[in-house]
Amino acid sequence: EEDSIKRSLIAFLEKLSPSNPRIAQDLRWNFSTNPCVDRWRGIGCNNRNTSVRRIVLEDLELGGSIDASLLCKAKSLVVLSLQNDNLQGNLPPEISNCSQLTHIFLDRNRLSGNLPSSLSSFNNLKKFDVSDNDFSGEVPKGLGKISGLVSFQVQDNKLNGTIPEFDFSNLQEFNVSNNFFSGPIPKGGDRFGLSSYSGNFGFCGGPFDAICSSIPAPSPLSEENSKSEGDKAILFSGYILLGLFLLVFIMYILVKRKRTQKKKSGNAKESSTSTEQKASRSEYSISSNEGSAVATTGSMSLIVLKNPAVKELKFEELLKAPAELLGRGRFGTLYKVMMSDGNLLAVKRIKDWTISAQEFQRRMERLDRAKHPRVLSAIAFYCSKQEKLVVYEYKPNGSLFKLLHGNQENCTFDWNSRLSVAAGIAKGMSFMHRDLQEVGIGHGNLKSSNILMDTNMEPCISEYGLLAIPRQTSLNNGRKSIKPINDTALKDDIFSFGVILLELLTGKIVQNNGFDLAQWVHSVVREEWTVEVFDKGLLSEGVPEDRMVKLLQIALKCIYKSVDARPTMSQVAEMIHSLKEEEDRSVVSEIDSRDT
Numbered sequence: 001e002e003d004s005i006k007r008s009l010i011a012f013l014e015k016l017s018p019s020n021p022r023i024a025q026d027l028r029w030n031f032s033t034n035p036c037v038d039r040w041r042g043i044g045c046n047n048r049n050t051s052v053r054r055i056v057l058e059d060l061e062l063g064g065s066i067d068a069s070l071l072c073k074a075k076s077l078v079v080l081s082l083q084n085d086n087l088q089g090n091l092p093p094e095i096s097n098c099s100q101l102t103h104i105f106l107d108r109n110r111l112s113g114n115l116p117s118s119l120s121s122f123n124n125l126k127k128f129d130v131s132d133n134d135f136s137g138e139v140p141k142g143l144g145k146i147s148g149l150v151s152f153q154v155q156d157n158k159l160n161g162t163i164p165e166f167d168f169s170n171l172q173e174f175n176v177s178n179n180f181f182s183g184p185i186p187k188g189g190d191r192f193g194l195s196s197y198s199g200n201f202g203f204c205g206g207p208f209d210a211i212c213s214s215i216p217a218p219s220p221l222s223e224e225n226s227k228s229e230g231d232k233a234i235l236f237s238g239y240i241l242l243g244l245f246l247l248v249f250i251m252y253i254l255v256k257r258k259r260t261q262k263k264k265s266g267n268a269k270e271s272s273t274s275t276e277q278k279a280s281r282s283e284y285s286i287s288s289n290e291g292s293a294v295a296t297t298g299s300m301s302l303i304v305l306k307n308p309a310v311k312e313l314k315f316e317e318l319l320k321a322p323a324e325l326l327g328r329g330r331f332g333t334l335y336k337v338m339m340s341d342g343n344l345l346a347v348k349r350i351k352d353w354t355i356s357a358q359e360f361q362r363r364m365e366r367l368d369r370a371k372h373p374r375v376l377s378a379i380a381f382y383c384s385k386q387e388k389l390v391v392y393e394y395k396p397n398g399s400l401f402k403l404l405h406g407n408q409e410n411c412t413f414d415w416n417s418r419l420s421v422a423a424g425i426a427k428g429m430s431f432m433h434r435d436l437q438e439v440g441i442g443h444g445n446l447k448s449s450n451i452l453m454d455t456n457m458e459p460c461i462s463e464y465g466l467l468a469i470p471r472q473t474s475l476n477n478g479r480k481s482i483k484p485i486n487d488t489a490l491k492d493d494i495f496s497f498g499v500i501l502l503e504l505l506t507g508k509i510v511q512n513n514g515f516d517l518a519q520w521v522h523s524v525v526r527e528e529w530t531v532e533v534f535d536k537g538l539l540s541e542g543v544p545e546d547r548m549v550k551l552l553q554i555a556l557k558c559i560y561k562s563v564d565a566r567p568t569m570s571q572v573a574e575m576i577h578s579l580k581e582e583e584d585r586s587v588v589s590e591i592d593s594r595d596t
């Protein structure tokens, strides 16, 4: 029995992280040891160390799927937490075999499919959090009937239908925002404010009384069953933008009516603000004549920054345009939007960023003044209390991540191109760090999927500065520390840049914010400089080892554990520049010697 539990748990773990065959070894889940006595990482047991009670595998970027049949061999499991792990696939109905579960935390993954109706059988369930996934379909009615439930969080999914009855007097946390729910708010649900319900198709009753009649409650999924997944994605995201548009449009009409009345009575005075000198606002901007009132009142406005790529951008058109979901990252959702003139845009909807609209506006305008050819500037942005959107040009050539890991046949990414890409990113980053030094705005989320490739293989850094919340970093070997972004932003970026260099050198996929890759490279290098770390593609290209080692040495400086020991971005750029020059010289001399 014990052996069978151990075997199942190890198999469960391996399925959670198929891309890392060493995961069991890394977490010390060893068949010949005991999970409780020998403290398998992520496992908690009862006091007598006789049964597994908790499995907590958070922030590990696991990327696999949940096999509940294997997991639930550990029948005594009470807590399951797989938060923020990048998991895919569905939540299998067999999860109900773990019948003792009281806490289920699966938030911040990419899980999809329906919430299984077997969830209703969890009589002891207290906390249920599956927020920020891609779950669709309806919430099983029985979930609301679980009497001891104190926390129900399903925000940021694609769930639809109506909200079932809950015993709201028991619930301490409740959030269904940013889904496709509609219909009435169940009795007692108004205990929770608008923020628990916002971002849905349309609710009636409770805090939504006022807009009940003005926003229809369509049932999108019923008509869609025959459509392909791709079509659904477009439709879903289109609906989100359309919903947002409706809300803004109503406010627009209201504000416009007010303004006309003011003008009529001769009281209107249009004032230009410093903001307007820097940014030309769309004519659909609700408060285009209200200057800084936009920010202070937190009212909604699309602010179009001067950008030669887009002459005129109307908010109404932006929101009406067909949109396709490109990705849901940890910090927001990205849509590809096709405008009626054929222009393609990328619209980032930022999640949980608690800075004020005023601060957001100031930041976006400051960022707009720091322009570099290797950094993608925003075209426009939008902010309200609830919502922050940033509009970029859509770049059709994919990202550095795709180039490195996308299995593109006939596409060799040779040493010289890799070095050029590294030099390009370093230049762009170094410029931004210098220019934004006094405000301390770093990129905040530098990684290969945020490096977009131009047609001529030049890199373009996207989403610079879109992260200002105190970020959980795991700089101390996975131990979380929360620091204000301004303190560490620039040095964090250097670490992240070092990880990109490692990715270019090793061709390996980065997991766990790059800490695994950094650790692995360190351990190989510690033995002695070795060819083991380098990408097979580079080795078969015949790149001399000493050249790659030089870039590796720069990477290792960037990922120094001690933040202060890391070089600045301009030092890094300088080092890579000299390396590239040296490289170019040696290529020339090789050609010369071949010719003579």
Ligand SMILES: Nc1ncnc2c1ncn2[C@@H]1O[C@H](COP(=O)(O)OP(=O)(O)OP(=O)(O)O)[C@@H](O)[C@H]1O
Pocket (backbone or CB within 6 Å): 326, 327, 328, 329, 330, 331, 332, 333, 334, 346, 392, 393, 394, 395, 396, 398, 399, 445, 449, 450, 451, 452, 462, 463
């Ligand atoms: N302006 C753009 N044009 C084209 N593709 C883009 C653009 N910006 C990002 N992408 C691509 O879209 C996909 C989704 O982007 P998104 O930013 O949502 O993902 P992410 O970088 O993993 O998440 P996050 O930045 O929130 O951590 C990525 O593959 C990214 O390379």
